[in-house]
Amino acid sequence: MTEAYIYDAIRTPRGRGRPDGALHEVTALRLSALVLDGLRGRNGLDGPVIEDVIWGNATQIGEQGGCLGRSAVLASGLDEAIPGLSINRFCASGLEAVMLGAAQVQGGLGQAYVAGGVEMMSRVPMGSDGAAIAVDPSLAMPRHFVPQGIAADLIATKHGISREAADAYAAESQRRAARAWKEDRFARSILPVTDINGLPILARDEALRPDTDLQGLAALTPSFREMGQQMPGFDAVALMRYPELERIEHIHHAGNSSAIVDGAAGVLVGSAAFGTALGLKPRARIRAMARVGSEPTIMLTGPIPVTERVLQEAGMQTGDIDLFEVNEAFSSVVLRFLQAFEADPGKVNVNGGAIAMGHPLGATGAMLLGTLLDELERADKSTGLVTLCVASGMGAAMIIERV
Numbered sequence: 001m002t003e004a005y006i007y008d009a010i011r012t013p014r015g016r017g018r019p020d021g022a023l024h025e026v027t028a029l030r031l032s033a034l035v036l037d038g039l040r041g042r043n044g045l046d047g048p049v050i051e052d053v054i055w056g057n058a059t060q061i062g063e064q065g066g067c068l069g070r071s072a073v074l075a076s077g078l079d080e081a082i083p084g085l086s087i088n089r090f091c092a093s094g095l096e097a098v099m100l101g102a103a104q105v106q107g108g109l110g111q112a113y114v115a116g117g118v119e120m121m122s123r124v125p126m127g128s129d130g131a132a133i134a135v136d137p138s139l140a141m142p143r144h145f146v147p148q149g150i151a152a153d154l155i156a157t158k159h160g161i162s163r164e165a166a167d168a169y170a171a172e173s174q175r176r177a178a179r180a181w182k183e184d185r186f187a188r189s190i191l192p193v194t195d196i197n198g199l200p201i202l203a204r205d206e207a208l209r210p211d212t213d214l215q216g217l218a219a220l221t222p223s224f225r226e227m228g229q230q231m232p233g234f235d236a237v238a239l240m241r242y243p244e245l246e247r248i249e250h251i252h253h254a255g256n257s258s259a260i261v262d263g264a265a266g267v268l269v270g271s272a273a274f275g276t277a278l279g280l281k282p283r284a285r286i287r288a289m290a291r292v293g294s295e296p297t298i299m300l301t302g303p304i305p306v307t308e309r310v311l312q313e314a315g316m317q318t319g320d321i322d323l324f325e326v327n328e329a330f331s332s333v334v335l336r337f338l339q340a341f342e343a344d345p346g347k348v349n350v351n352g353g354a355i356a357m358g359h360p361l362g363a364t365g366a367m368l369l370g371t372l373l374d375e376l377e378r379a380d381k382s383t384g385l386v387t388l389c390v391a392s393g394m395g396a397a398m399i400i401e402r403v
Helices: 028-043 068-075 090-107 148-158 163-182 214-218 225-229 234-241 272-278 303-314 331-341 361-378
Strands: 005-011 052-056 084-087 112-120 200-202 261-270 284-293 323-326 383-390 394-402
Touching: 005 028, 005 272, 005 361, 028 068, 028 112, 028 261, 052 068, 052 090, 052 361, 068 084, 084 090, 090 112, 090 261, 090 284, 090 361, 090 383, 090 394, 112 361, 148 225, 148 234, 148 331, 163 214, 163 331, 225 234, 261 361, 284 303, 303 331, 303 383, 303 394, 323 331, 323 361, 361 383, 361 394
Parallel strands: 052 084, 052 112, 323 383
Antiparallel strands: 005 261, 005 284, 112 261, 284 394, 383 394
């Protein structure tokens, strides 16, 4: 099997996902093309030198609909002979795109791929495309569907995660992200967004709240309590699936949940022969990949079984991993991961995560991969693991090691 390597990874800053956010004026197409052009310029991707562009986004409707991957190629400076593919694995779409590209390199179908994703949450609202698991009673009712926020609170209730612990984790995410920006830890990967005249639009993650403290977080009202308790409420649905619980403790709010943002990210994956041909040096080898399905009511526990699977695929233990990136969809997701693996918090999300900087659904997996690679290099570490929970009960994970 041919080895698959990561040659480069870039991302835009994350803009607030609302009409007054800095990136609201930018379409998903233009932001995607900007990332493709960034990778092209940094790596000399002239002519049909890559096999395909694989592009993820979670809400495939309107301007994010159609085959956005192909549209982005045509809107960029990449050769028009390069096709494009759009995929959707909800929150893991960006990582799944990289996994698909890597798998095809490993299997000999092409020497290189550009993979990643985009989500413009200020322009295309989450869930606006509909989803059978949420809107079709023939599926939602027997599977005890609840929204993700209820699922996050269910994780906290089932596994004894307190509001205080969730808030403390959120405050630490903000502190770590602010430190990372202050120390320019993201400098290698950030691609500033400019307008058509080359004037700056956004150069830094916009959603950070570096002054966040426990007192301020404690004053916030739980976001999903009313949704869960109103009649008929989603709490009752969740308790039908988990009758051993007396009630759902609602601990999540805007401060300990991922921020809604806009953003895009891309990764250049290829074989050793591709790098030699273009004079590029690989930065990391993709050692193992995995994805799983998980119980769809509690939904967001996928990082645990998929981490177990990807470690098994690699013949490794958690102690063999130097750094982890676990997507901060909600505080309870990461706290449950730490609890399940008795992991060292000092190795997990060391530069903050989506609670501080935001979660642009289809782009996040590719963003986390780039963040992990940059930090492995900065800290002179060897091996990292990235994993995300996924809507409707799934998980995705990848292990990389520096070359």
